[in-house]
Amino acid sequence: MSHKNSRSVVLDVIRAAGTISRVGLTQATGLTGATISTVVRRLINDGLVLETGRAESTGGKPRVLLQLNQSSRFAVGVNLDHSGISYVLTNLGGTVVARMSRTGAGGDDPAVVVARMAREVDALIEGVGVDRTRMLGLGLVSPGPLTPTGGMRLTPPSMRHWEDFPLDRALEEATGFPVTLDNDATASAIGEYWSGGVGAATTFAAVFMGTGIGAGLLVNGSAYRGASGNAGEIGHICLDLEGPECWCGARGCTEAIAGPAAVVAAARADAAIAQATGLDHAADHPRSSIAADFAAVARAARRGDGGARDLLEMSARYLAVATRTLANIMDLELVVLTGPSLAIAGSIYLPVVQAELDRSFFARATHTVTVQLSRAAAMAAAIGAAATVLQSELVPLRQGLRLPSNLASSELVPARASAI
Numbered sequence: 001m002s003h004k005n006s007r008s009v010v011l012d013v014i015r016a017a018g019t020i021s022r023v024g025l026t027q028a029t030g031l032t033g034a035t036i037s038t039v040v041r042r043l044i045n046d047g048l049v050l051e052t053g054r055a056e057s058t059g060g061k062p063r064v065l066l067q068l069n070q071s072s073r074f075a076v077g078v079n080l081d082h083s084g085i086s087y088v089l090t091n092l093g094g095t096v097v098a099r100m101s102r103t104g105a106g107g108d109d110p111a112v113v114v115a116r117m118a119r120e121v122d123a124l125i126e127g128v129g130v131d132r133t134r135m136l137g138l139g140l141v142s143p144g145p146l147t148p149t150g151g152m153r154l155t156p157p158s159m160r161h162w163e164d165f166p167l168d169r170a171l172e173e174a175t176g177f178p179v180t181l182d183n184d185a186t187a188s189a190i191g192e193y194w195s196g197g198v199g200a201a202t203t204f205a206a207v208f209m210g211t212g213i214g215a216g217l218l219v220n221g222s223a224y225r226g227a228s229g230n231a232g233e234i235g236h237i238c239l240d241l242e243g244p245e246c247w248c249g250a251r252g253c254t255e256a257i258a259g260p261a262a263v264v265a266a267a268r269a270d271a272a273i274a275q276a277t278g279l280d281h282a283a284d285h286p287r288s289s290i291a292a293d294f295a296a297v298a299r300a301a302r303r304g305d306g307g308a309r310d311l312l313e314m315s316a317r318y319l320a321v322a323t324r325t326l327a328n329i330m331d332l333e334l335v336v337l338t339g340p341s342l343a344i345a346g347s348i349y350l351p352v353v354q355a356e357l358d359r360s361f362f363a364r365a366t367h368t369v370t371v372q373l374s375r376a377a378a379m380a381a382a383i384g385a386a387a388t389v390l391q392s393e394l395v396p397l398r399q400g401l402r403l404p405s406n407l408a409s410s411e412l413v414p415a416r417a418s419a420i
Protein backbone atom coordinates (compact mmCIF):
# COMPACT_ATOMS: atom_id res chain seq x y z
CA MET A 1 0.00 0.00 0.00
CA SER A 2 1.38 3.44 -0.92
CA HIS A 3 1.92 6.07 1.74
CA LYS A 4 -1.01 8.14 0.55
CA ASN A 5 -3.20 5.07 0.64
CA SER A 6 -2.15 4.05 4.15
CA ARG A 7 -2.78 7.59 5.32
CA SER A 8 -6.27 7.62 3.81
CA VAL A 9 -7.15 4.23 5.23
CA VAL A 10 -5.92 5.16 8.72
CA LEU A 11 -7.77 8.46 8.63
CA ASP A 12 -11.00 6.79 7.55
CA VAL A 13 -10.76 4.15 10.28
CA ILE A 14 -10.22 6.88 12.90
CA ARG A 15 -13.21 8.79 11.51
CA ALA A 16 -15.46 5.73 11.54
CA ALA A 17 -14.35 4.62 15.01
CA GLY A 18 -14.70 7.97 16.78
CA THR A 19 -11.77 7.23 19.07
CA ILE A 20 -9.25 4.45 18.62
CA SER A 21 -5.75 3.55 19.82
CA ARG A 22 -2.75 2.79 17.62
CA VAL A 23 -3.14 -0.87 18.54
CA GLY A 24 -6.77 -0.69 17.46
CA LEU A 25 -5.60 0.79 14.16
CA THR A 26 -3.19 -2.06 13.45
CA GLN A 27 -5.99 -4.56 14.14
CA ALA A 28 -8.51 -2.69 11.99
CA THR A 29 -6.23 -1.99 9.01
CA GLY A 30 -3.80 -4.91 8.97
CA LEU A 31 -0.93 -2.41 8.65
CA THR A 32 2.19 -2.94 10.74
CA GLY A 33 2.72 -1.14 14.02
CA ALA A 34 5.67 0.75 12.52
CA THR A 35 3.57 2.00 9.58
CA ILE A 36 0.73 3.04 11.87
CA SER A 37 3.19 4.86 14.10
CA THR A 38 4.66 6.84 11.16
CA VAL A 39 1.30 7.62 9.54
CA VAL A 40 -0.27 8.75 12.82
CA ARG A 41 2.71 11.01 13.62
CA ARG A 42 2.31 12.75 10.24
CA LEU A 43 -1.46 13.08 10.66
CA ILE A 44 -0.90 14.71 14.06
CA ASN A 45 1.76 17.05 12.58
CA ASP A 46 -0.70 18.06 9.84
CA GLY A 47 -3.33 18.81 12.47
CA LEU A 48 -5.81 16.25 11.12
CA VAL A 49 -5.70 13.96 14.17
CA LEU A 50 -5.56 14.67 17.91
CA GLU A 51 -4.45 12.59 20.86
CA THR A 52 -7.32 12.56 23.29
CA GLY A 53 -6.63 10.91 26.61
CA ARG A 54 -6.07 7.29 27.44
CA ALA A 55 -8.15 4.13 27.46
CA GLU A 56 -8.14 1.59 30.28
CA SER A 57 -6.00 -1.36 29.30
CA THR A 58 -5.98 -4.96 30.46
CA GLY A 59 -2.47 -4.94 31.88
CA GLY A 60 0.44 -2.97 30.44
CA LYS A 61 0.35 0.81 30.10
CA PRO A 62 -2.88 2.57 29.10
CA ARG A 63 -3.29 3.27 25.38
CA VAL A 64 -3.37 6.76 23.94
CA LEU A 65 -6.59 7.35 22.03
CA LEU A 66 -6.73 9.18 18.72
CA GLN A 67 -9.58 11.09 17.14
CA LEU A 68 -10.23 13.21 14.09
CA ASN A 69 -9.56 16.92 14.56
CA GLN A 70 -12.99 17.88 13.25
CA SER A 71 -12.31 21.58 12.78
CA SER A 72 -8.98 21.15 10.99
CA ARG A 73 -10.52 21.02 7.51
CA PHE A 74 -13.83 21.97 5.89
CA ALA A 75 -15.72 21.30 2.67
CA VAL A 76 -18.54 23.05 0.86
CA GLY A 77 -21.42 21.09 -0.60
CA VAL A 78 -23.72 22.58 -3.23
CA ASN A 79 -26.88 21.10 -4.68
CA LEU A 80 -27.77 22.87 -7.91
CA ASP A 81 -31.30 22.35 -9.11
CA HIS A 82 -33.79 24.17 -11.27
CA SER A 83 -35.92 25.15 -8.29
CA GLY A 84 -33.32 25.84 -5.61
CA ILE A 85 -29.63 25.89 -4.73
CA SER A 86 -28.65 24.54 -1.30
CA TYR A 87 -25.28 25.17 0.31
CA VAL A 88 -23.69 23.54 3.35
CA LEU A 89 -20.32 23.95 5.00
CA THR A 90 -19.22 20.83 6.86
CA ASN A 91 -16.22 20.05 9.00
CA LEU A 92 -13.91 17.08 8.47
CA GLY A 93 -16.31 14.78 10.33
CA GLY A 94 -19.19 15.70 8.02
CA THR A 95 -21.04 17.79 10.62
CA VAL A 96 -22.90 20.73 9.09
CA VAL A 97 -21.42 24.00 10.39
CA ALA A 98 -23.48 26.37 8.20
CA ARG A 99 -26.21 26.06 5.63
CA MET A 100 -28.24 28.25 3.33
CA SER A 101 -30.76 27.97 0.50
CA ARG A 102 -31.07 30.34 -2.43
CA THR A 103 -33.07 30.75 -5.61
CA GLY A 104 -32.61 27.97 -8.15
CA ALA A 105 -31.00 28.05 -11.56
CA GLY A 106 -34.37 28.68 -13.20
CA GLY A 107 -34.05 29.87 -16.79
CA ASP A 108 -30.92 31.94 -16.14
CA ASP A 109 -27.79 31.69 -18.25
CA PRO A 110 -25.39 29.09 -16.72
CA ALA A 111 -22.50 31.59 -16.57
CA VAL A 112 -24.66 34.04 -14.60
CA VAL A 113 -25.74 31.30 -12.17
CA VAL A 114 -22.14 30.17 -11.64
CA ALA A 115 -21.00 33.72 -10.85
CA ARG A 116 -23.83 34.03 -8.31
CA MET A 117 -22.93 30.64 -6.79
CA ALA A 118 -19.32 31.79 -6.26
CA ARG A 119 -20.56 34.88 -4.35
CA GLU A 120 -22.91 32.74 -2.27
CA VAL A 121 -20.13 30.25 -1.42
CA ASP A 122 -17.94 33.18 -0.28
CA ALA A 123 -20.76 34.47 1.92
CA LEU A 124 -21.22 31.02 3.45
CA ILE A 125 -17.52 30.68 4.33
CA GLU A 126 -17.12 34.26 5.56
CA GLY A 127 -20.30 33.91 7.64
CA VAL A 128 -18.62 31.35 9.92
CA GLY A 129 -15.15 32.88 9.73
CA VAL A 130 -13.39 29.77 8.42
CA ASP A 131 -9.97 30.39 6.89
CA ARG A 132 -10.02 29.58 3.17
CA THR A 133 -6.74 27.64 3.50
CA ARG A 134 -8.66 25.07 5.57
CA MET A 135 -11.09 24.37 2.74
CA LEU A 136 -10.53 21.01 1.05
CA GLY A 137 -12.77 21.85 -1.88
CA LEU A 138 -16.29 22.12 -3.17
CA GLY A 139 -18.61 19.25 -3.96
CA LEU A 140 -21.29 19.98 -6.50
CA VAL A 141 -24.26 17.79 -7.23
CA SER A 142 -26.98 18.16 -9.80
CA PRO A 143 -29.67 15.85 -11.13
CA GLY A 144 -27.33 14.70 -13.92
CA PRO A 145 -26.93 12.56 -15.99
CA LEU A 146 -23.22 13.29 -15.88
CA THR A 147 -20.57 13.09 -18.54
CA PRO A 148 -16.91 12.34 -17.87
CA THR A 149 -16.03 15.86 -19.02
CA GLY A 150 -18.06 17.35 -16.20
CA GLY A 151 -21.09 18.64 -18.06
CA MET A 152 -24.62 17.30 -18.07
CA ARG A 153 -24.98 16.01 -21.61
CA LEU A 154 -28.48 14.57 -21.26
CA THR A 155 -30.22 17.03 -19.00
CA PRO A 156 -33.67 16.88 -17.40
CA PRO A 157 -36.15 19.09 -19.29
CA SER A 158 -35.99 21.87 -16.71
CA MET A 159 -32.22 22.31 -17.16
CA ARG A 160 -31.82 21.67 -20.86
CA HIS A 161 -29.93 24.92 -21.42
CA TRP A 162 -27.13 23.52 -19.18
CA GLU A 163 -26.41 20.88 -21.78
CA ASP A 164 -22.66 20.71 -22.49
CA PHE A 165 -21.89 23.58 -20.12
CA PRO A 166 -18.51 22.78 -18.41
CA LEU A 167 -20.01 23.15 -14.97
CA ASP A 168 -17.15 21.91 -12.80
CA ARG A 169 -14.44 23.91 -14.60
CA ALA A 170 -16.52 27.10 -14.57
CA LEU A 171 -17.19 26.80 -10.84
CA GLU A 172 -13.54 25.96 -10.13
CA GLU A 173 -12.48 29.16 -11.88
CA ALA A 174 -15.12 31.26 -10.18
CA THR A 175 -14.46 30.01 -6.62
CA GLY A 176 -10.78 29.05 -6.72
CA PHE A 177 -11.59 25.69 -5.09
CA PRO A 178 -11.18 22.24 -6.61
CA VAL A 179 -14.64 21.01 -7.60
CA THR A 180 -15.93 17.43 -7.43
CA LEU A 181 -19.04 16.72 -9.48
CA ASP A 182 -21.38 13.88 -8.61
CA ASN A 183 -25.01 12.98 -9.07
CA ASP A 184 -27.40 13.91 -6.29
CA ALA A 185 -28.46 10.38 -5.35
CA THR A 186 -24.90 9.00 -5.11
CA ALA A 187 -23.81 12.00 -3.04
CA SER A 188 -26.77 11.49 -0.70
CA ALA A 189 -25.73 7.88 -0.13
CA ILE A 190 -22.17 8.96 0.70
CA GLY A 191 -23.57 11.64 3.02
CA GLU A 192 -25.60 9.05 4.96
CA TYR A 193 -22.48 6.94 5.38
CA TRP A 194 -20.15 9.81 6.26
CA SER A 195 -22.49 11.30 8.85
CA GLY A 196 -22.67 7.97 10.63
CA GLY A 197 -26.23 6.98 9.80
CA VAL A 198 -25.08 3.81 8.02
CA GLY A 199 -22.51 1.22 9.08
CA ALA A 200 -19.47 0.50 6.92
CA ALA A 201 -20.41 -3.12 6.35
CA THR A 202 -23.91 -2.32 5.09
CA THR A 203 -25.02 -2.83 1.49
CA PHE A 204 -27.44 0.02 1.08
CA ALA A 205 -29.16 2.40 -1.30
CA ALA A 206 -30.29 5.98 -0.83
CA VAL A 207 -33.49 6.37 -2.85
CA PHE A 208 -33.56 10.03 -3.79
CA MET A 209 -36.60 11.98 -4.93
CA GLY A 210 -36.19 15.64 -5.77
CA THR A 211 -37.60 16.77 -9.09
CA GLY A 212 -36.74 13.31 -10.46
CA ILE A 213 -36.08 9.89 -8.92
CA GLY A 214 -32.67 8.22 -8.55
CA ALA A 215 -30.69 5.99 -6.22
CA GLY A 216 -27.15 6.01 -4.84
CA LEU A 217 -25.46 2.73 -3.95
CA LEU A 218 -22.88 2.06 -1.26
CA VAL A 219 -21.14 -1.26 -0.81
CA ASN A 220 -18.67 -1.66 2.09
CA GLY A 221 -18.42 2.10 2.49
CA SER A 222 -17.60 2.74 -1.19
CA ALA A 223 -19.99 4.27 -3.68
CA TYR A 224 -20.80 2.12 -6.70
CA ARG A 225 -20.87 4.59 -9.58
CA GLY A 226 -20.87 2.36 -12.63
CA ALA A 227 -18.86 3.17 -15.76
CA SER A 228 -19.72 6.89 -15.89
CA GLY A 229 -21.18 7.93 -12.53
CA ASN A 230 -24.73 7.16 -13.61
CA ALA A 231 -25.47 3.94 -11.70
CA GLY A 232 -28.71 3.57 -9.74
CA GLU A 233 -31.12 5.33 -12.11
CA ILE A 234 -34.22 3.59 -10.72
CA GLY A 235 -36.40 6.43 -11.99
CA HIS A 236 -35.89 4.85 -15.42
CA ILE A 237 -36.88 1.30 -14.55
CA CYS A 238 -39.76 0.47 -16.89
CA LEU A 239 -42.99 -0.38 -15.07
CA ASP A 240 -45.31 -0.29 -18.10
CA LEU A 241 -44.26 -1.27 -21.63
CA GLU A 242 -47.00 0.89 -23.14
CA GLY A 243 -46.65 3.63 -20.53
CA PRO A 244 -46.14 7.37 -21.06
CA GLU A 245 -43.06 8.64 -22.86
CA CYS A 246 -40.24 9.66 -20.53
CA TRP A 247 -37.83 12.57 -21.11
CA CYS A 248 -35.00 9.99 -21.27
CA GLY A 249 -36.44 8.67 -24.52
CA ALA A 250 -37.91 5.44 -23.14
CA ARG A 251 -41.50 4.56 -22.25
CA GLY A 252 -43.22 3.69 -18.98
CA CYS A 253 -40.35 4.75 -16.69
CA THR A 254 -41.05 4.93 -12.95
CA GLU A 255 -40.34 8.65 -13.04
CA ALA A 256 -42.70 9.27 -15.97
CA ILE A 257 -45.51 7.32 -14.30
CA ALA A 258 -45.03 8.25 -10.66
CA GLY A 259 -42.37 10.95 -10.23
CA PRO A 260 -43.16 14.39 -8.78
CA ALA A 261 -43.99 15.85 -12.22
CA ALA A 262 -46.51 13.04 -12.86
CA VAL A 263 -48.08 13.53 -9.43
CA VAL A 264 -48.39 17.28 -10.02
CA ALA A 265 -49.91 16.75 -13.48
CA ALA A 266 -52.47 14.31 -12.07
CA ALA A 267 -53.32 16.73 -9.25
CA ARG A 268 -53.86 19.53 -11.77
CA ALA A 269 -56.02 17.33 -13.99
CA ASP A 270 -58.49 16.66 -11.17
CA ALA A 271 -60.56 19.77 -10.42
CA ALA A 272 -61.17 18.88 -6.75
CA ILE A 273 -57.55 18.05 -6.00
CA ALA A 274 -56.32 21.06 -7.98
CA GLN A 275 -58.46 23.27 -5.78
CA ALA A 276 -57.49 21.54 -2.52
CA THR A 277 -53.78 21.90 -3.35
CA GLY A 278 -53.97 25.41 -4.79
CA LEU A 279 -52.56 24.10 -8.08
CA ASP A 280 -55.52 25.47 -10.02
CA HIS A 281 -53.71 28.85 -9.86
CA ALA A 282 -50.08 27.80 -9.40
CA ALA A 283 -49.33 27.45 -13.10
CA ASP A 284 -49.36 31.23 -13.59
CA HIS A 285 -47.21 31.78 -10.51
CA PRO A 286 -43.72 32.90 -11.55
CA ARG A 287 -42.00 30.87 -8.78
CA SER A 288 -43.87 27.69 -9.63
CA SER A 289 -41.66 24.59 -9.94
CA ILE A 290 -42.25 20.85 -9.90
CA ALA A 291 -40.69 20.62 -6.42
CA ALA A 292 -42.85 23.43 -5.02
CA ASP A 293 -46.03 22.07 -6.64
CA PHE A 294 -45.29 18.54 -5.40
CA ALA A 295 -44.81 19.97 -1.90
CA ALA A 296 -48.28 21.56 -2.19
CA VAL A 297 -49.79 18.14 -2.96
CA ALA A 298 -47.96 16.60 0.02
CA ARG A 299 -49.17 19.35 2.34
CA ALA A 300 -52.77 18.85 1.18
CA ALA A 301 -52.46 15.10 1.85
CA ARG A 302 -51.13 15.77 5.32
CA ARG A 303 -54.04 18.16 5.96
CA GLY A 304 -56.33 15.22 5.26
CA ASP A 305 -57.28 15.70 1.60
CA GLY A 306 -58.15 12.16 0.44
CA GLY A 307 -57.58 12.83 -3.27
CA ALA A 308 -54.07 14.19 -2.75
CA ARG A 309 -53.27 11.30 -0.43
CA ASP A 310 -54.48 8.72 -2.99
CA LEU A 311 -52.19 10.26 -5.64
CA LEU A 312 -49.16 10.06 -3.36
CA GLU A 313 -49.96 6.51 -2.25
CA MET A 314 -50.22 5.42 -5.88
CA SER A 315 -46.88 7.12 -6.61
CA ALA A 316 -45.44 5.36 -3.56
CA ARG A 317 -46.56 1.95 -4.87
CA TYR A 318 -44.63 2.49 -8.11
CA LEU A 319 -41.58 3.77 -6.26
CA ALA A 320 -41.84 0.73 -3.97
CA VAL A 321 -41.76 -1.69 -6.93
CA ALA A 322 -38.75 0.11 -8.45
CA THR A 323 -37.02 0.01 -5.06
CA ARG A 324 -37.77 -3.71 -4.73
CA THR A 325 -36.21 -4.28 -8.15
CA LEU A 326 -33.05 -2.50 -7.01
CA ALA A 327 -33.07 -4.42 -3.70
CA ASN A 328 -33.33 -7.71 -5.59
CA ILE A 329 -30.46 -6.86 -7.95
CA MET A 330 -28.13 -5.55 -5.23
CA ASP A 331 -29.34 -7.77 -2.34
CA LEU A 332 -29.74 -4.66 -0.19
CA GLU A 333 -29.95 -4.64 3.60
CA LEU A 334 -31.04 -1.04 4.00
CA VAL A 335 -32.89 1.60 1.98
CA VAL A 336 -32.78 5.25 3.08
CA LEU A 337 -35.47 7.48 1.58
CA THR A 338 -34.15 10.97 0.97
CA GLY A 339 -34.23 14.14 -1.14
CA PRO A 340 -36.44 17.25 -0.93
CA SER A 341 -39.63 15.56 -2.15
CA LEU A 342 -39.29 12.71 0.36
CA ALA A 343 -38.40 15.22 3.09
CA ILE A 344 -41.96 16.46 2.80
CA ALA A 345 -43.87 13.33 1.67
CA GLY A 346 -41.65 10.62 3.18
CA SER A 347 -44.11 9.65 5.90
CA ILE A 348 -46.59 8.59 3.18
CA TYR A 349 -43.98 6.71 1.08
CA LEU A 350 -42.12 4.96 3.92
CA PRO A 351 -44.80 2.43 4.99
CA VAL A 352 -45.68 1.62 1.36
CA VAL A 353 -42.05 0.90 0.39
CA GLN A 354 -41.45 -1.08 3.59
CA ALA A 355 -44.61 -3.20 3.03
CA GLU A 356 -43.58 -3.97 -0.55
CA LEU A 357 -40.13 -5.18 0.55
CA ASP A 358 -41.57 -7.20 3.44
CA ARG A 359 -44.05 -8.87 1.10
CA SER A 360 -42.05 -9.38 -2.07
CA PHE A 361 -38.27 -8.92 -1.64
CA PHE A 362 -36.76 -12.02 -3.26
CA ALA A 363 -34.45 -13.07 -0.41
CA ARG A 364 -36.95 -12.21 2.37
CA ALA A 365 -36.60 -15.70 3.87
CA THR A 366 -32.89 -14.95 4.45
CA HIS A 367 -33.05 -11.35 5.62
CA THR A 368 -35.31 -8.33 5.77
CA VAL A 369 -34.64 -4.99 4.07
CA THR A 370 -34.97 -2.08 6.46
CA VAL A 371 -36.44 1.14 5.07
CA GLN A 372 -35.88 4.42 6.88
CA LEU A 373 -36.20 8.16 6.29
CA SER A 374 -33.01 10.19 6.15
CA ARG A 375 -32.51 12.45 9.15
CA ALA A 376 -31.51 15.23 6.74
CA ALA A 377 -33.60 14.47 3.65
CA ALA A 378 -34.09 18.11 2.59
CA MET A 379 -30.37 18.93 2.52
CA ALA A 380 -29.10 15.40 1.86
CA ALA A 381 -27.65 16.09 -1.57
CA ALA A 382 -25.68 19.16 -0.44
CA ILE A 383 -24.42 17.38 2.69
CA GLY A 384 -23.48 14.42 0.51
CA ALA A 385 -21.68 16.73 -1.93
CA ALA A 386 -19.47 17.95 0.91
CA ALA A 387 -18.93 14.38 2.08
CA THR A 388 -17.83 13.48 -1.46
CA VAL A 389 -15.04 16.06 -1.16
CA LEU A 390 -14.01 14.70 2.24
CA GLN A 391 -14.07 11.18 0.89
CA SER A 392 -12.17 11.93 -2.32
CA GLU A 393 -9.52 13.80 -0.34
CA LEU A 394 -9.17 11.29 2.44
CA VAL A 395 -10.15 7.98 0.92
CA PRO A 396 -8.93 7.93 -2.70
CA LEU A 397 -8.54 4.18 -3.00
CA ARG A 398 -10.68 1.93 -0.91
CA GLN A 399 -11.03 -1.14 -3.08
CA GLY A 400 -10.70 -4.38 -1.21
CA LEU A 401 -10.68 -2.88 2.25
CA ARG A 402 -13.56 -3.91 4.44
CA LEU A 403 -13.83 -2.05 7.70
CA PRO A 404 -14.61 -4.30 10.64
CA SER A 405 -18.14 -3.67 11.90
CA ASN A 406 -16.97 -3.85 15.51
CA LEU A 407 -14.47 -1.01 15.51
CA ALA A 408 -15.59 0.30 18.85
CA SER A 409 -15.30 -3.06 20.54
CA SER A 410 -11.83 -3.63 19.05
CA GLU A 411 -10.65 -1.36 21.86
CA LEU A 412 -11.83 -4.01 24.30
CA VAL A 413 -9.94 -6.89 22.74
CA PRO A 414 -6.84 -7.70 24.81
CA ALA A 415 -3.82 -6.56 22.83
CA ARG A 416 -1.36 -9.14 21.60
CA ALA A 417 1.38 -6.56 21.86
CA SER A 418 1.87 -3.70 24.30
CA ALA A 419 0.94 -0.18 23.24
CA ILE A 420 2.96 1.14 20.34
Ligand SMILES: [Zn+2]
Pocket residue numbers: 235236246247248249250251253255256
Ligand atom coordinates in the same frame (compact mmCIF):
# COMPACT_ATOMS: atom_id res chain seq x y z
ZN1 LIG B 1 -36.95 7.40 -18.38
